[in-house]
Amino acid sequence: MSTNFFTDNDDLKYYFERGIDWEPLVKLNELNYRSPDGFDNAEDAVGFYREILDMTGGFIATEIAPHVPAMDHEGVSLQDGEAVSPDKWNEIFDQMKALELHGMCLPRELGGMNCPLMIYLVNNELLSRADASVMNHFGFHGGMAMAMLMFSISEGTTDFDGKKGVITKTRFAKEIDEIRRGDAWGCMDITEPDAGSDMARLKAVGEQDEDGNWLVTGEKIFITSGHGKYHFVIARTEKVADPDDPMSGLKGLSMFLVPTYEEDEDGNRTRIVEMPRLEHKLGHHVSVTASLAFDEAPAHLIGSRGEGFKHMLTLMNHARLGVGFEAIGMCEAAYRLARDYAAERPSMGKMIDQHEMIADYLDEMRTDIQALRAIAMAGAYAEEMSQKIKLALQNDPPADALEQKRLERSEKRYGRFSRRMTPLLKYLGAEKAVQITGRSLQIHGGNGYSQEFGTEKLLRDSIVLPIYEGTSQIQALMAMKDALAGIMKNPQGLVKRMAQTRWRSLSASDPLERRVAKIQLLAMGAKNHLMTKVAARKVRSLQGKPLAQWPKAFLKDWDPKRDFAFAMLHAERLTRLLSDELVCEVLLEQAQKHPDRRELLERYIDRCEPRCRFLHDEITNTGARLLGQLAEPGDDQADKAEAS
Template sequence: MGNFYLDNEDIQFYFKAIDVKKLAEIQEDHAENGDADYVPYDLDDAVDNYRRVLEIAGQIAADTLAKNAEQVDEEGNTLNDDGTVTLNPKVRENLDKMGAADLMGFTLPRRYGGLNCPTLIYTMATEIVSRGDVSFMNMFGLQGIAETINAFASQEIKDETLSRFCSGEVTGAMVLTEPDAGSDLQAVRLRADYDEATGQWLLNGVKRFITNGCGEILLTLARSEHDIDDGRGLSLFISERNECVKVRHLEHKLGIHGSPTCELVFTNCPAKLIGDRQRGLITYVMALMNGARLGIAAQSLGVAEAAFRLARVYANSRCQFGGPIENLPAVAELLTDSRVSIEAARALTYETAAVCDQEHNAQRVTETVPDLPKEKSMPLKRLMKSLKRLNAMLTPMSKFYSSEMCNKVAYDAIQVLGGSGYMKDYAAERYARDARITNIYEGTSQLQVVAAIKGITSGIFQSYVEEFEQTVYEDAELEALKAQLVTAKEKVVQGVEFVKAKSVTYTDLNARRLVEMGCDVIIGHYLLKQAALCDRKKTILKYFLAREMPLIEKNLLQILTGSQLAVDSYLEIVGPVPAAE
């Protein structure tokens, strides 16, 4: 039997390097344990529980998900004439295995049958699952819907739904996108009308590109205030699959064929309000999206890991010019670059997950200890506010960096395999097709940059990095590597000062360059911390800096040109709109 946790030394390294026990301390002390019979005895037992859960996920990913992935990709799911969807038998098998192992309620409280795991552990599991089958992660990852219900819904709704999520009885969908409301969710038009006669909300309209739209529990963003055109008129509703919701169309996609992407038609669908009216987009969906973005970062790690391993095995076994092709410098560089990129993205994603846990735990303390003395509550509230701002930068950074990374790693895997990689005989082409969606859904890379740049230009980035700069390393070589990162930070600051002195348009035009520079500096410090624990990580850091420092300089030089021809001369350069073919 295989195991995608036990065979991944880097994930295991993180499990030890990040202080999981510290996360568990608050997670367990302030958990709603209820009558669960698997509450940890102590912190060591809690950490051991997390490890065992990852082992179980690793085994299912290797022995079931990965083995079913090819058939699922070839066959997909089936749309029925009555507007329902029949899942592929192998997708159903995957769901049943995960549900039987109690892995469908990772972060939910034990009172509902959840595992009460930190976000970090859930993120690790998401990567492991994604390595088994990228498309199945979309069902596994939609546990985030249950988190939103737990955070914002009434107790009645929680009691009706959460235990069913945990058991695997139901899956969910976040029903946001419409034909004319994609990235701009403020344009959502699906109506929500309150029926005084029945005391119910009724939903009417069309939603498009809904991942797992055939799921049993639907969280739907709808316009409850018909006289307000922007995001303030939107509320969030929960409904169960019924005859009032039809799947009109299953999208025919490039990849992730096991994930049913649906067009939904709502016709007087009964629904319940989540939380308060008018907070659907501003509060609830933004929280949901942040979790989803971190999930896509982890999904990106999984597909990149799978693609890299396939390429490495092939390069080791394929002999040309008298030896394995991995001995050729050009191939060795492709594989080395992929390995370092994966570990860099994993550092950013896992550290972001740990910061999310710190924020959630600070909030949990304030909620579960209402009589906390002012001298303790005030610093805690300040910490929570600071962590929230930091997360608002790190989460889109993680999604941006990891999804771009996995597309390149999957692309390069095909290159290593050459003609064989272009054929369906190998999974490389499937990995490349599946990877392509990661920098599109849950917000394109361009939108992640829009979200992250605020942290770069507002000083959050600089303050965060300068905390790392205070660390003094006994190893002189590590201090020298840190000095490179200090110089790199100064280049980011120089770039920020330059664009802020120009215009909003110029800042927008160079936002991606600044975010890329910021990601490199932050990742560099994460790898520097690891290098103090492991000599191999020092080598990884050296390679990373040798590759990225010239790119930081290049980005800065481009910013300093002051050129915005892409905007000012757009029509002259791109020419007239081509005639439709």
């Protein structure tokens, strides 16, 4: 049994010692080393981050992990309208409170440790290796405080002293402090009985009384940590112009902060947000998943009316990164259990791990975990750099115009990478978590199916990862749309990139670079094929229409449902291909800087090359028959042509 989940992990060590370019991140985090109580160099700051994770890694391995099976067995229940958690769970959260972990990423002037988001996310991985329920609930503490601060900055209710580099005032200071102390937590209330992935169908409403106060009414379901004191609620404030148009539905949503209780000056509480039910779930037994009823609950509007979807995307972006790290923690736990079990269990004259098939499973599991961590680290870094540069430009712009331009360019580059990476990480992490925990159970045979060995719990816990924070299918649609939108804006760009990549695939001096270029070519080829199909369909739909209408139809009038049908059919295959491409690119960059990472890249390419060829083949050769069957009356001509 490990006694420290951070120090026992060589791959994590790589990132802390060499894999992350800490200097620019720490410099931004410490406001150019001007912060009065802060660090004045990256080395000391990284030393501090390491100490924090060393401490949490030990705490998680020794104080949480051993108690997880009993807590999972006991679960959480609803008594007199309140959630009741196991005593051990409450003790663990008291210990976290004493360690002041909820303020990990909050600025020092708000009582926090001022760690980068990266440290928080790695801590999530360590927590999730012990238990997904603890990790999720922990996330709804500090994560909510960070969200409050982020929203306040974005709506302009946070004041900075640019010279000292400190926050002097922020709208939710009281709530943030309560959460930092560990005395409260919050939740994110989006899903409703009739609206999950399709947010345009949300029905909860936000209305103003005659004095202009906001009140929220509606029902929310499946809310993680819904027994919290603060709710970020998405509710409709504007009428939908066209109920059949999803975009129009999204524009009418607003974001509110709704407190659960009314409190008098003596601290007596009356519950306003009712919690009629907790879900009985396959996994995550100790994590509260609540139904909530809002009946004219007093609410605080975040930002402006109609900005709810925009704010939700900001929250979701971080939550999706969080699921990526959560997946890695689960995979790590599952892999280690399987590896150790297979090394000690004899079968047919040798240990199980010496049987070729099992050795192959274990090798693939190890490779996939390292690949996931590579894109998670690169993505978290890009997201944080993009955000921190934006903040620096907003609150403390450089005097030098050239430096300003450099920062703006950098922000765009990191922002683009983060946007590309987030749905791919969420998709791949979630799918791999289910696959790897399932493999771990299989390697344990009958023992895996019993509760004693921990693998059945991991599998149960993993199955929700492709569902929450946007399902795998929704991630695939997002990744596909982003990829094709880029080509639509600049088709010549794709042609040029394909030519350059083809050249690299033949002429690069490094054989691994040549192999990565071939994978990139397969991904580009698949995108090219989908875009060509989409465009051909569009042209067919214009048959009989005056030529004068064609430019507008091509530049503006895109109907996502109808025009992109072929690309939507293949969105998941494309996403898998794009994920492999991304992993290869990130690992190639690591291998070029650190030759000892070449072995990992080679291991990954060996596995993904045939898969990418297969995915490319499926995308370019299948789909027409089914599309023909799905065609609606108006699509007949185009789809018959497609199918023929």
